[in-house]
Amino acid sequence: MSIFLKTSYCRHLSSTAMAMCSSFCPQIPNHFRGKPISLFSSRPPFSVSFKALSSRAYDDPPKDKLPANIGFLGIGIMGSPMTQNLIKAGCDVTVWNRTKSKCDPLISLGAKYKSSPEEVAASCDVTFAMLSDPESAKRQLIDAFYQVDVACGKHGAASGMSSGKGYVDVSTVDGATSKLISQHIKSTGALFLEAPVSGSKKPAEEGQLIFLTAGDKSLYETVGPFLDIMGKSRFYLGDVGNGAAMKLVVNMVMGSMMASFAEGLLLSEKAGLDPSVLVEVISQGAISAPMYSMKGPSMIKSLYPTAFPLKHQQKDLRLALGLAESVNQPTPIAAATNELYKVAKSYGLSDRDFSAVIEALKGKLQQ
Numbered sequence: 001m002s003i004f005l006k007t008s009y010c011r012h013l014s015s016t017a018m019a020m021c022s023s024f025c026p027q028i029p030n031h032f033r034g035k036p037i038s039l040f041s042s043r044p045p046f047s048v049s050f051k052a053l054s055s056r057a058y059d060d061p062p063k064d065k066l067p068a069n070i071g072f073l074g075i076g077i078m079g080s081p082m083t084q085n086l087i088k089a090g091c092d093v094t095v096w097n098r099t100k101s102k103c104d105p106l107i108s109l110g111a112k113y114k115s116s117p118e119e120v121a122a123s124c125d126v127t128f129a130m131l132s133d134p135e136s137a138k139r140q141l142i143d144a145f146y147q148v149d150v151a152c153g154k155h156g157a158a159s160g161m162s163s164g165k166g167y168v169d170v171s172t173v174d175g176a177t178s179k180l181i182s183q184h185i186k187s188t189g190a191l192f193l194e195a196p197v198s199g200s201k202k203p204a205e206e207g208q209l210i211f212l213t214a215g216d217k218s219l220y221e222t223v224g225p226f227l228d229i230m231g232k233s234r235f236y237l238g239d240v241g242n243g244a245a246m247k248l249v250v251n252m253v254m255g256s257m258m259a260s261f262a263e264g265l266l267l268s269e270k271a272g273l274d275p276s277v278l279v280e281v282i283s284q285g286a287i288s289a290p291m292y293s294m295k296g297p298s299m300i301k302s303l304y305p306t307a308f309p310l311k312h313q314q315k316d317l318r319l320a321l322g323l324a325e326s327v328n329q330p331t332p333i334a335a336a337t338n339e340l341y342k343v344a345k346s347y348g349l350s351d352r353d354f355s356a357v358i359e360a361l362k363g364k365l366q367q
Helices: 015-021 079-088 100-108 117-123 134-141 175-186 201-206 217-230 242-270 275-283 290-300 310-326 332-346 354-366
Strands: 037-039 050-052 069-073 092-096 126-129 166-169 191-194 209-215 231-236
Touching: 069 079, 069 117, 079 092, 079 100, 079 201, 079 217, 092 100, 092 117, 117 126, 126 217, 166 175, 166 217, 175 191, 175 242, 191 217, 209 217, 209 242, 217 231, 242 275, 242 290, 242 310, 242 332, 242 354, 275 290, 290 354, 310 332, 310 354, 332 354
Parallel strands: 069 092, 069 126, 126 166, 166 191, 209 231
Antiparallel strands: 037 050, 050 231, 191 209
């Protein structure tokens, strides 16, 4: 029997639905509360947004329609803490990663392990994927009969999909890649939801991610309780591609903000000011952002513990520039920022935190 509703049962999560979810995930984290959803009907039909709010109740989804077995592909900086939160909440989770050793801590917490994405998908009701780049996403999802611009995996997740199952891609990819994966997943009879996240390592650990979802609405409703275990809010944005586009715009802004902040730190120091005081001044003004307070002190000390790899920030800038070109929107600031991150990569900083972009500016200043 399909795990999904054959008819529309409920559009929103309520506190009672949370209790139902706890039958599968009995130890719901403290941050997980009932999060009713409010439709902002003034938005255009191609980008309808639902945001987690508070205290209004809606009809409950049938208990037997909630997924019982959850799969998770990609156990890295983000995937590992996201999966840990699901396990700690009591969910039955099966994991896979190209490097099996990364799964060992999760296995010790109670997760099951399968040797391929296909096996995970075949054994689970819903499979989440956190893959690091579009090429990886395609390689792991598309079978040998579907030719794309990269090598096709023979044991990808799509091979284990069938009617009644769901695939939730929480990776950051471009819209074209997301649509391609969606088409392939849906060709198996399964449902597809893109759900890239806004947030890095610490929000992932604390269950404070923001999910930007698009695709099958019934799957969005079905996996809502699990998104709420891993995140603090979720938006439904309509058709596949809209979630990916929103994530790229958000990360484009973030990358540009970080580069500008790095310039400010270096300029204050060159001008004989204390950059740590600059961080404090900014934190108390209208341009305050948590990112500045979190990253600033370490940047001043030239320390860049990785929460969001610089190579991923540059990749997102590149994809955002492609999106801008496709809609004929000039983005000169993002374009200049992208070049700066490319310089930082050339310095061997790809795997350091994206705040290490400041080193590229130091190099330019010393020339």
